[in-house]
Structures are given as structure tokens and as C-alpha cells.
Amino acid sequence: MIVVMQNGATKEQIQAVVRRVHELGFRPHLSEGQERTIIGVIGDERPIDDSVFRLMDGVEKVVRILKPYKLASRDFHPENTIVPINGVRIGDRSVVIIAGPCAVESREQILETAQAVKEAGAHILRGGAFKPRTSPYSFQGLGYKGLELLAEAKAATGLPVITEVMAPEQVPMVAEVADILQVGTRNMQNYNLLHALGALGRPVLLKRGMMSTMEELLMSAEYILSHGNYRVILCERGIRTFEPYTRNTLDISAVPVLKETTHLPVVVDPSHAAGRWEWVTSLSLAAIAAGADGLEVEVHPHPDKALSDGAQSLRPERFAEMVARARQVAEAVGRTVEG
Amino acid sequence: MIVVMQNGATKEQIQAVVRRVHELGFRPHLSEGQERTIIGVIGDERPIDDSVFRLMDGVEKVVRILKPYKLASRDFHPENTIVPINGVRIGDRSVVIIAGPCAVESREQILETAQAVKEAGAHILRGGAFKPRTSPYSFQGLGYKGLELLAEAKAATGLPVITEVMAPEQVPMVAEVADILQVGTRNMQNYNLLHALGALGRPVLLKRGMMSTMEELLMSAEYILSHGNYRVILCERGIRTFEPYTRNTLDISAVPVLKETTHLPVVVDPSHAAGRWEWVTSLSLAAIAAGADGLEVEVHPHPDKALSDGAQSLRPERFAEMVARARQVAEAVGRTVEG
Amino acid sequence: MIVVMQNGATKEQIQAVVRRVHELGFRPHLSEGQERTIIGVIGDERPIDDSVFRLMDGVEKVVRILKPYKLASRDFHPENTIVPINGVRIGDRSVVIIAGPCAVESREQILETAQAVKEAGAHILRGGAFKPRTSPYSFQGLGYKGLELLAEAKAATGLPVITEVMAPEQVPMVAEVADILQVGTRNMQNYNLLHALGALGRPVLLKRGMMSTMEELLMSAEYILSHGNYRVILCERGIRTFEPYTRNTLDISAVPVLKETTHLPVVVDPSHAAGRWEWVTSLSLAAIAAGADGLEVEVHPHPDKALSDGAQSLRPERFAEMVARARQVAEAVGRTVEG
Amino acid sequence: MIVVMQNGATKEQIQAVVRRVHELGFRPHLSEGQERTIIGVIGDERPIDDSVFRLMDGVEKVVRILKPYKLASRDFHPENTIVPINGVRIGDRSVVIIAGPCAVESREQILETAQAVKEAGAHILRGGAFKPRTSPYSFQGLGYKGLELLAEAKAATGLPVITEVMAPEQVPMVAEVADILQVGTRNMQNYNLLHALGALGRPVLLKRGMMSTMEELLMSAEYILSHGNYRVILCERGIRTFEPYTRNTLDISAVPVLKETTHLPVVVDPSHAAGRWEWVTSLSLAAIAAGADGLEVEVHPHPDKALSDGAQSLRPERFAEMVARARQVAEAVGRTVEG
Secondary structure, eight states: OEEEEOOOOOOOHHHHHHHHHHHHHHHHEEEEESSEEEEEEEETTSSOHHHHHSSSEEEEEOOOOSSSOSTTTTOOOOOOOOEEEEEEETTTBOOOOOOOHHHOOOOOHHHHHHHHHHHTTTTTEESSSSSSOSSSTTTTTTHHHHHHHHHHHHHHHHOOOEEOSSSGGGGGHHHHHSEEEEOOGGGGGGGHHHHHHHHHHHHHEEEETOOHHHHHHHHHHHHTTTTTOOOOOOOOOOBSSOOOSSSSBTTTTHHHHHHHSSSOOEOOHHHHHSSSSGHHHHHHHHHHHHOOOEEEEOSSSOOGGGGSSSGBBHHHHHHHHHHHHHHHHHTTTOOBBOO | OEEEEEETOOHHHHHHHHHHHTTOEEEEEEEEEEEEEEEEEEEEOTOOHHHHHHHTTTTTEOOOOOOOOOBBTTTTTOSSOEEEEEEETTTTBEEEEEEEEOOOOOOHHHHHHHHHHHTTTSSSEOBBBSOOSTTTSOOOOOTTTHHHHHHHHHHOOOOOEEEEESSGGGHHHHHHHHHHEEEEHHHHHHHHHHHHHHHOOOOOHHHOTTTOOOOHHHHHHHHHHTOOOEEEEEOOOBBOSOSSSSSSSSSSTTTHHHHBBBOOHHHHHHHHHHHHGGGGHHHHHHHHHTOOSEEEEESSSOOGGGGOOOOGGOOHHHHHHHHHHHHHHHHHTBBOOOO | EEEEEEOOOOOHHHHHHHHHHHHHHOOEEEEEEESSSEEEEEEEEETTTTTTHHTTTTTEEEEESSSSSSSSBBTTTOOOHHHHHHEEESSSBBEEEEEESSSOOOOOHHHHHHHHHHHHTTSSEOOBSSOOSSTTTTTOOOTTHHHHHHHHHHHHHHEEEEEEOOOOGGGHHHHHHHSSSEOOOOGOOOHHHHHHHHHHTOOOEEEEETTOOHHHHHHHHHHTTTTTTOOOEEEEEEOOOSOOOSBBOTTTTTHHHHHHBBBBBBOOOHHHHHSGGGGGHHHHHHHHHTTTTTTEEEEEEGGGSSSSSSGBBHHHHHHHHHHHHHHHHHHHTTOOOOO | EEEOOOTOEEEEEHHHHHHHHHHOOOEEEEESSOOEEEEEESSOOTTTTHHHTTTTTTTTEEOOOOOOSSSTTTTOOOOOOOEEEEEEEETTOOEEEEEEEEBBHHHHHHHHHHHHHHHOOSEEEEEEEOOSSSOOOOOOTTTHHHHHHHHHHHHHHHOEEEEESSGGGGGGHHHEEEEEEEEOGGGTTHHHHHHHHHHSSEEHHHHHHTTOOOHHHHHHHHHTTTTTOEEEEEEOOOOOOOSSSSSSOBTTTTTHHHHHHHHSSSEEEEHHHSSSSSGHHHHHHHHHHHHEEEEEEHHHHHHSGSSSSSGGOOOHHHHHHHHHHHHHHHHTOOBBBBO
């Protein structure tokens, strides 16, 4: 941490900061420049609040030097973390494809989709039972019944299953069925939920908040990791910007940036970013070319009858085409799509 | 809802949309323009998903006409809703001032602050017991102990109390102490929590998500209102933008816009928007001039010792000055600050 | 400037940075922390590019310490700059009101509006002759003819005139009529234009780019100031965010932040921020309460016939009401609206 | 255009709108819903301002139906536009690579870079002579001298040249050397410049404003096209968001969206988006996988000595690697990188 004094700060003000540094158990390091004196604060700055220095007389600003996350950092854990899910290894050389409907809507729908995405090459089945919806008037998911149907689709196809959990009290119930528990974009900073998932110790797919920086995503992962649960998969799904054409703006740069800063696997959800199925394949190929470890794609057998997200869902035959093209791009960048 | 056909859509495509409108129980209304045919869908469009039309052949886009919220709308309830809190009437002619520390830190701190803000003119005491923090290494609040201390401060000063609730399972515990239950910016779309608060039937202060639109804020309010709980206060607290100088960008326009579109009271939190105490007074005065029904301001007796948000907390003497100036501006716009 | 070395940087890497610091004529200051070594670079960092250090082996990041602007800074010039315009003093205790139509449309329109805003209490007349429009199919302004009509309105009312200049080659022509030359939001970083206005030496109103930070606004002002032309007025007019309800998001915090960081006067344009006349008065009062030195407001005698920006223009009688209310708020914060 | 009346609008108000529709030469089409009456305005809505209806009594809002651009639209021109540059065909099956330094700095630098990028597989040489810089204290480019050096590099290597033009008065001078004239992100809405380039009739590369929507980009293209100059290449280069890690956020979705909505070629600049060379290759591959027609990449032989943008410039050997990988991805998506 560096304390930058105002132009014209007095000796007394500088000395007061130096004393405060000592009081807090850190070592000060003074440096007088032409326009400003700066004081280095040596030690682990993470637990202290900027304001202990910022509010002192003569202080202009405080600059943090250390990354605020530790366990999620490549400095701490240089090797890629690999999350194994029933024989699928997320974070390894092969690119993993997760697919299925936004929401489980009926027995027929989920069984038909599960079979279709399996045949098209998906490795993991997605489907929401508990659905966070902006409007109280929209379909809110089948809840517990949806979990049962997911279990049935899993038994029928052998595909591992990922589904969203919205609140700490749902965790045990969801964990009975899910191979991966998903934290949705609106819950990335639901800390009670993150603690519950850390304690559970099962694989978690953590979606980036549509309003969150990459650093905040890593801090939320840190909540889970701090319980000793390292099976965390990060997911870029688009951020909110001023551009209205797409539902969200896919932050494709998050792929190389996160692969550099953290050891955790990074997958991309092109469907929520695009908001329209026509652009999903292009974004999927881009994600793989950029280095993503996997994709999470919405597929529905009858998108125009879907109870949610129909406009961004691929029909199974288009999804199969997408997987074939994804395989080619994966190979062009030295990876594979298994199956 | 209006379905806009592509330039060159065929008669068959248009007829198919018309049939679908009938099937869904709506009435179609066709209008042929020079470049586009458009089809009005007459009826309550709220429960249907755009994709039922958007994915049909020949359709270019779907435009919604109705506001997605009902109960929160002034169309539905033209008079101002007034939320009475122990003799304070939020949403009425007088401007209500909520003040206190970011977090309850100790018995001394909360009692000292409660006394100080009461003397300075505050009407309601704020203080967090459960604290959502970006970092797992930061102070997370005193939890249940914090609630006990708030109860003590309330008894000592007679001030009603507002405090944050982070999860549905905390609701009963928080409701024992709080006169108003606060939903924080990260939980604006925590629907399980909103349902629990709707069912509780007690006053709720709902903070706008830092990257949520005003319409989404009203939709979240609608979740609470749909349980018959109309005692909802909205709070603008700054949104996330590209500007790094302030912590968030106070969306001052939200005040007149929300006052026009909804009957619910609107208060402003200048502290989280500014991120620095130096700008809090200016933003407070601006909020009142713009028509806000109240302020929620962070005050701490020793900001440089605060465990969170010290940099944006006013000292009690500066807060007292702010209240005096707020009273003058309130009078200039035909309102009052009581006390 | 501070160079932060990577965790695990070698002695050789650190020494190489130190040597580079010396080579560039600066003084290095080494500080070894627990996790990182940091190297202070002592001297005026403004002319050097970060990459001279950032790209060296073992370097993690480079942090700038000094503000990138000098002449615009309060450090450099602690007193408020006051820009006198025909007896009106912008930046002084009184709040200055600039009003008029978006564009000069006809002789009748500009003369009628000029008379009306004068009677209502405006101090300066605005009106665009050259209009930057998003669409080539929209009205583009009357050009030179518009300048002549402005000159006529000025002669008729005695009001000083402000009008926009879009390109360096228009500067001499506009300067014949305008008392203040306005740089529009899309031209805030049109550096050829800024140089031309710096060289001219006449008062300039510089609108913040809708996509620009406050620091970039000050850097653009610095271009003009660096020619010795200190008669620069800054204007906050709303920034682009994700919120679609308003045309732009008025960054009201820019008022106290800019008043703190720079000596230049700060005015607010509530009309472009709101995009709808219904909210203009609230935003105007908020701006004055926040400490703005003036307002620039769009007024049109027949907004529904306006060739541009009709929806955000006040009718003269509403503008007169607004001025009356603005006067009350100005007095509540210790200022005045003259006239 | 659709006029949506308020809930409770009177018959008189509706009739007044209908009359205004007729007066303006359009045909009205009335549709009464349960909650709202809507009035379709049939005809080419582009030249009229929303406010002619929006400000009428009883009107709630106005919704535009037609795209505001015509000539840039695929509706108007369904085939891809191909811009031939000395044997290179931008917009065709092959992916075109533009490379070179941010700025021309010296004879040695531009000749060395030109030779290096040619050998590595670039098809067009970039290099700035006129440089828009945020700070007046930064290197501003060599100006006319830079153009001469570019001409020399072009003669030496046979590579066509692209360089930025900042103001209308520079157009003739730049046109003497440049095969493509580049409009930078800060000038996307410099309409005087766009008119000058439209009139010139030479190939233009139009960079998206860093806070401009895709629709605004197309409207700016429309300014050039409206002069009959169809040789316009669009360039996505990252937009401004709240994420600080990268310089800008590359809007990769702009590639499929623009390819769908317009016939103009679309290239991607990964360097300005990333802000750091480490991520440039990933973004380049992603751009090609997403369907881009080309790349514009910053390359510098000695990035740590560069006078601008060093941190985001690739060294020639890394650029050569990038081209090799780009070729593989291009082939995986059915395209080629020639050379």
C-alpha cells in the first residue's frame, strides 16, 4: 500500500502517517519526490481499510499494490486446477461442452433435450429448476419437481448434470442431484450462498455478475476457496454496457485475462451474452479460439414454445453443427472436443 | 406488444403470426407500412415471452408496449404511498434523514453515534449487523450481536432503526429489531429474499442494484408488493459507470423519473455514490433539490478507525452542518426537515 | 510513478529497472516488501509512457502518482477562475443561466426565444448554427445564416451569445458573432479544434464527452490552457450508461469533484442529460444545490415544432418558473441568480 | 413509428394525434388495446423528430420501427461489399492483416517495422503520422514528415498503407500517401471529417467510437456512403465499460451483429481493446473465429522504446507467430490468410 501525500503536506503530517504505519504493525518507507512525498506501507495490506490513512491530514490518496485475492491467484497456485466431473476433466486440454435448456419445463422436454445434446456431442447437461426471473409474472421454474426430472434425464443419458442454486437453504436439495452447482449472475455476491457452497465441497460453476469486474469475480471465488473447496469453475456470460443490440456484451478478453491471473478453469456462456441464437455459434467459436476451457450453451427442441430464453436457444440440429465447428476451431488452437 | 415483420415477409409468414396471436388468446391488429408490416397484439402481454413471436419466420423484432410492472406503477396507484415509521412519515411533505455508521462495530460506537445523529437531527438510525463484503478478508459485521446493540441504541435514543438483511433465513431475527429491513444493492435481485420480505409485511428499504435499471428496481419492488406488502421505500445509491473518480455515479435523474413512474417513496444514499465524505453534502443537497423524500447517510464518530466505509462517513459535527443546510434547501423547494 | 515488480522478480530484473530509471534522468527509490519489491521513480513522470518500465522483465505493473494535468489543477491555481462575459461573471458567487433553442431555425424563432428567455431571467443566449447530428437525414443547422440570425438576436436583446463550433476552419467565422464558443460533447477530443480555440484566446465552453472521464475533460481543457487561454468553462451534460430511461445519466457528482480539482467554472446542461423536459427543472435545481456555477438549458417557444431536441426543451413560461425556483435554491446555498 | 397513448388518454387527444399524422403526410393506423391505444404512423419516419408526437397531450411514448440507416443496411444491399486495395480484397473470403506501429517515430523504425510485418505475413502497413493524444504533454506524431516516411516504407516494401486523418483540412495531404484513410475512435462522429471523406471517394476505415453503439457506427458510415463513396471498412476496437483490467472491452459480438446488419467489411483491432500485448493473440484468434474480415494489429520492433502504445504492441517475432496461428483458425472456419 502506498500513501501519496498532498503537494505541500507538512513534516508533521508526514510524521503522523509514519507513526500510524508503525502503530498498525507495518514498516514505513518514505520517498520524497519533486511534487509529492509518498510513503510505502510494507506488510500484508489486505485486512486494512484505506481510510485509516486516507482520512489523515495531508493525505491525497492511497494506492493498493497487492492483489486482493490470494487463493484464486496463479502466484499462489501456478498449475491449472482441473475439476473432474464423472470422467470429464474441466480445465484440461479438452474443451468441455455443457448444453441444455434454460429451464426444465416438463418430463418430455428435458428427456428429449438431454438425448439430443448427448448425441450432438455435449458432455454435461444443463437445466434450471429454480429460476431467478426479473419479473414476478414470469415462469419461475418447476423447483423440486424440476430436480427430479433432471435426475431422470441424468439416469437416462449418463450425462452429469449442472443446475442453479439460488439460496443457502436449497443447497442440500440441489446437491442430491447436481454434479455441479451453478451460481447465477445475480447471486455472484450472495455471500451466504458462497459460504454454503464452500462448506459443501462439491464442484461449483460461478457465473460472473453482469455488473462485476473480473477482480470481484475472483474475490467471490475466494469465498468458496477459503473453505478449502477448490473445485470452482468460472464462467464469463456477458456484462452490462451501453450497447443495446445484444442482451449483454460478451467480455471475450476475460478469457485470456483470467487464464493468466488464476488457475481456475474458465468457461463461456455465449447464449446469455448474445440474447439471440443467430450469434451464439460465432461467439462459441470465438470463446474457444480465445482459450476457453468450455462452453455452456442453451439448447431447446422447440425454442418458440420455450417458457424462458427461447430467443437465445439453439435447436438441437444447429447445436450439433456448432459442436462440429467448435471441434475444428479447438483443433486449430491445439485442443480437442472429445466425443 | 407489436410484432414487426421483416422487409419482404410473405403473406404466409404474416398469416402464421396472426394465427399464433389468436391461439394465445390475443387479438391481432394488422398494419401495412411502406417498408414493414406490423402486427399489434392486443391484450395483457406481460406473461408471454417475446420468443413466441420473435422466432417465427419473417419476424424482425418484437416491441413491448406495456410497462412490465403494475402494482408499483402510478397508473395503478396515483397517490403517493406514505410509509409511517414510529411517527415519521416517509413519502410525505417532510424530508426524512436516516443516519448512522456503515456497520455496528461496538457498543460504544453505536451508542455514541446514535446519540450524535439524533442530536444533529436524524430521524432514523442506520447500522449494519450483517455486512456483505467483496472480500472474505474484510470485517463481515457482528451478526446477531450487532442486532442486540442496535436494539440497545434504539432504546437509548428512541430512534427507529434500519438494518440490512442478507438472506431469507435472517428475516425473522432481523425483524425483531428493525423498524425497516434494508435490502442491499447486491441483493436487489435476490428473489428468495424479496419473497420473504413480501410475506413478512414490514417496511422494506430496497436499494437499487449498482448495475440495475430503474425498471428492474421497480420489478424487484413488484415482487414485494405482489404479496400485499406496500410499505416499500426505494433507494438510489449510485450506479456503476466508466468514471473512476467516484465510487459510483449517483443517478440523480432517478429521483424525478421514479417520482413520476411510481407512487413509492424515493430516498437517496449519497455516501456510497460518492465514496468520499468531502462530496456527501453536495450530493445530499442535490438530492433534496431534485425531489427526494429522504437521505440515508453514513456517519461515524471516528471515521479513520472505522472497520468499513470510513472514507465516505461524515463526522457527527459535519453531519449536523449538513442537516442544517439540507433544511434550507428543503424549504427552498417547499418541503421541510422536521426536528 | 511507481514500478511494482512481480512476486519472485530477480535481483537482475530489479537492477535493470533501476538502471533504466537513471538513464531516463529520474531518481529511483527502492522498497522491498513481503510479497513485492516496488521502485519509486522520482521526477516529473508526465512525459513518459508507462511501457518503458512495464515491458521490462519482472515488472507487474506501473502506477502513476501525479495528476496528468497541471494548468487546470487547483494545485497550480488555487483561486477560482472567473470568466467575465459582458458584465456576467461565470465562476463567481452568482449562478449564470444560459438558455435558448437547440438550433437556430428561423428569424422569428430565434428572436422570439431570445426575447422570452431574457424576460424570464436568462443571462446568455444559446442557439446552434452548426449542428452535429447522428443521422445525415436530420436537420443539420442553418450554418452561416444561423450565425447572422444569432447576431441579430444579440443586437435586439443585448444578451451575449454562445454557439457551437465544430471544426477548426469554422473558428474565425463563429468568433465574429459568439461571445463564448462552445465545443460539443462529440468534439471534446477534437484536438485540432482545441488548439485552434486555445490560439484564439476567446471564452470557450467545453462540454464533457458523453464517453469521457472527468480526468479526460481536464486534459482537453489543458490543451486550450496550454496556449495561454484561461477563459475555459467546463460543462457536465450527462454521460452514457446502461440506463435507458434518460437520454444520458447526469453525473451530478462531477460538480463537487470538479470544483475541488480545478479552478475553472463548472456549468450543467440538464436538458441533454434528461432528454425530456419534464425532468429538466429537477435536475437544474439539483445542479445549483450541488454547487454549479451555471446552467445551460434548452428553451423553445413551440417544442412540438422544433427541428431538433423538442422533447427536452422547456416552453418559455416553464423556463420562467424554473428560473424562479432556481433563484430560491441558489439563495438556500448562499448564492444568487441575478436579474 | 408508433405513438403509444397514455392509459386514460381521451378521444380528443387521440383525434389530435391522428390529425397531426395526416398533416405531416403520413397515414395513421389506430389500434385500441385493453390498457393503451396505439397509433401507427405509416410512411418513412426517418426525417421526423419524435417530439412532434411525444409532446402532444395524452402521449406516453413514441417507438421507432425502421432502422435509421439505409445505405449501410443489408436490406438495401444484400451482397457483401468488397473493398479492393492494391490486389488485397477486404470483405472477401480471405482474412486481411493490417499491422505496424501506433505512430511513425523515425525512418529506421518505420522501415524496419514495415519490412518485418511484411515478412511475417501482413498485407497492409499501418502507422500514424497525426496522433490524437489525451494529453498535450504526450508525443503528437511527426505530422507531414510522418507521411513522407510512410510513403518511403510503402515504396520499399510494396505494402499498401493506412494512416489516420484527424481533420478535414488534412484530407488532401493524407490522401496523397494513404491507400486507406483511417478515422479514429474519437472522430467517429466528426461529421465535417466524414463529409470530406465521403466526397473524396477513397477507401476509409471507420473505427467505432469507444462509447458508440453499433447503430451510431452505421449512421456515421451512412454519412460517407451518402456521398456515393461505398469503400468503407468498419472497425471494432473495444468499447468503454466499467471493467478496468483491459484498456477497453472488445465487443466481439459486434462481428456477427454487423455482418448480419450491414454489407460493409468488418475488421477488429485487438491491440487497443487489450491494452497489453499478452492478450492480443487470443483476441485476434477470437476475432477470426467470430467471422471478422481482417485484423489491425500494433507491431513495434522495440516496444519498450515506443513513444506511444508500447505496452500493447507485439514484437515482430510474436506477430509472426500470431499470423501463423491466425492462419490455422481462419482455415478452421473456412477462410484463408493469404501469403
